[in-house]
Amino acid sequence: MPLKRLSLLWGLVLLTSVSACDGEEANREERMVNLSEVKDDEDAQLKNLNAAIEQSRRDGSLYARRAVVLLRKGELEKALSDANEAVNLTKNEPSTLFVKAQVLRALNRQEEALPLALQAERNSYQSSSLYVLLGELYLQRKEYKQAKVYLDKAQKLSPTDAYAFYYKGRVQEATGDTARAVRNYKLALEQLPDFMQPQRELAGILVNRGDYDAARPYLNAAQKLDAKDARLWYYKGLLYQATQKQDSAMLSFNRAVALNDTLYGAHYRLGMAAYLQGRTDTALVHLEKVYPKYEQEVKYLSTLAGAYERTGRNIKALQTYQQLVEVEPRYTYGYQAISRLKYKLTRPMPDSTAVRREMLEQ
Template identity: 25%
Template sequence: MKNFQENLNNAKNLHKSGKINKAINIYKKLLKFNNSDAQIYYLIGTAFLQKKNYVESINYLNQAISIRKDIPIYFNNLGIALSQLNQNEDALKNYKKALELKPDLIDAIINSGIAYKKLFKYKKAIKYFDKSLKIDPNNYLLLNNIGNLYKSLGDTEEAHKFYDRALKIKDDYCDSINNKAELYLQKKDFKKALVYFEKVIKINPKFTYALGKLIHTKKHLCDWSDYDLNLDKVLNGIKNKETVIEPFPMLSLIDDPDLQLKNAIIYNNLEFKKYNYEDNNLKSIKSDKIRIGYYGAEFFNHPVLQLTKDIFKSHDKSKFEMYGFFHGPVKDKMHFEIQKYFKKFFDINNNSIEEVVELSRSLKINIAINLTGHTADSKNSIYLSRVAPVQISFVGYSGTMGTNFMDYIIGDKFLIPKKNYKFYTEKILNMPNCFFPGPNKINVSEKKFSRKTVNLPEESFVFGSFNNSYKITPEIFTAWMSILKLTKKSVLWLLDNNQIATSNLINEAKRQGVEASRIIFAEKVYYDEHLKRFELMDLSLDTFPYNGHTTTSEAIRSGVPPITLAGNSFTSRVAGSLLNGIGLNELISTNIKEYISLACELASNKSKYQSIKKKLEENSKILFDSKKYTKDLENIYENLVI
């Protein structure tokens, strides 16, 4: 080939300018004339690494190393590609080789720390990061990675310090800005989180999932500025297969199971393509008892554990063995109390994926129950290589996970109508009644509450919604304001989730012509007291498209009729499932006009209201028969194994 060096220089320049595909094409042509040039294999491998095509990157970098075993950067880049596929042990071997050749190669030292962090070997990670800092104390990438390490350890203060140090060196470094925003969001400091997410969007409007997190933060604050504009950006982003919003915040934004599925698939393609895994098509090993593994972050005083604890208590121990696998952030009284109902209970927070898979297989788990799904502190990567032959999504995440490794989802015929099965990658397992579990008994405070003590007017009809503020949309709040305007002697009782949300809701009510005095906010109290004061509400107004789930169950238990708007998505049909389960379908509306009309009718028609309330009190126990619920669930489990 004439002008070999000229073509190589041209390819390198294209590569440097970001025209990677054109560079790769020239590199490959050059290989035809010199297939023993290690540098070209290295350049192609590095180009594929930049394109996040890690398999191809590994292929070319291995060929480069087969020709030249004395160049440290070859081993370093191979380690990066392997680590991106979560093959961190192999990555570390290559970083070690790179450091044997060049002991002060800063990239290999930093990358070793990252690999150890991924393996949850935090002490070793800190050792390598400290060594890196001594060589290059002003490396903002390194400082950000150390921040991430402390974030994983739950040390928020130290994490912020290192992010701030990174930003002092490079003030427009989006990763550190986004990481600070996420920490504030995690700590429910929504005001600060919003400031930092806005900074990210300003610098890079396409930064991975920043827009979705910005929207979700604003929803917590009931800040609906640019709501429709941002919604359009999300819809267009999903249409273009962009990483615009994570699956969970999408659930409260729009009632469209098709879009939720497409968005989940986009998320999974990003989140799980970095793992090199084998689905080994495990077969159940028969034994005297069916072995159920419950995997979750919620084994503490959390709604998921509150809902499921009676299941663990009621399982037939003569037929089933229960194993608990905990990967959450909190260990409280409930965390330790619940463990006695399991044959064995494991804390897998610091276990690698491979270790969890190996442990589960050694225990011969027949059915794995994923209690967390796409919510906080998930560990979904453990299901990729199968911790059990049968893997089920249950309770924690309200929608399809959009993966090929969750086999089933627990539902019921109302929750997921057959026409919607096509929007789920999982097969649907229907409970005979309502899918939503509920404890038989729950601790309710004996404290005496009156309308006066909670600032409610004695003679008014009390509409209420004790849902989280992020579930309140402009559409549903406008419906609530319409209800108040149509029922003069009434008030709306909401949770005081945060000061900014409260202020924004009051201002919005005024803007819509409703006096601020008609919106009353319930202060935060202990959970048992919250359940007790619930009884002072006359009618619970559900949110849409993300219904009240636990909140609706609490309303029913408290004898408060809830009305709901049932849509098409999982989240918008949970309250309807609960009401359908107790034969109160007359409280389920299918559009906003019907929802408003139903609320107004129950407020004005005392006879109908009392009839509904009586029916609710007579039928509600069905939802809290945890022994029957557990038996029905066990029947499903048995049919999957036998």
């Protein structure tokens, strides 16, 4: 997994969040490893943790700490292995459950991460990072009310938590309150000026509003931080398209889908442009990918049906025009196209034998 996908998670992970095991054994390992002296050097952390684990294989806190370091390095499968061992050894100690939940979230196994994070909370683990994680997981499930509950809890513990501001903005944007979302994204940036995601979201909102001059600084700043973020290239394409720079827009949309092939908006615009340019096969490549998103949009269905008809796929064209008039019964051209295609599909085929006989007689 690319490290950029872990950037938000790194802000949530703190080595100090993993509590040591009880008793003198844990204290002895802390003095021996002295992790605090190397906390900014991941390789040094791993070296010391590896040595500590060799000497104390039953200390779950050491596995949890190593899982966090591996998570930061993007070595997710190794991190999960250590997180599992930590949970087993500490008998579901809440901080280790939290570590495992973070690793599962990084692996895009959110449905497994959520119950672990909730169990950590039930086991009396209080942390703004845990509440932010829960807020994000509920946001991904589109359970916005519950997401806000946890983000409010995070802000009670840590009123200046940039990640809480950011995810609260995401919730507000998803529920249509873009004015408050903008405010929270800006508050997140006040705490962390180099936080890319709020800059990206601000750029997207401002581009969609048509406020291109205001969007440019956020877009440029975000791309300096992450030039491989697909949505940034998509927003850049929208900005170019709005300012009549069609070639630059298409280059940006192509870059966006090269980075993320599921970016529907970019595929849609590439498909529409290719159709207008007469590049029908290319248009279909893009248009067919976005059908689930745009299947109720008249312009999309009309273009898709036209592309099928141009390429001789008359049955697909007929089916698409029939769907089009179901979506928009007043679309007159759709009925004309249906009649034309039905005639093409039902007219009798010439007798090839008769044609050959006539040619021989001549």
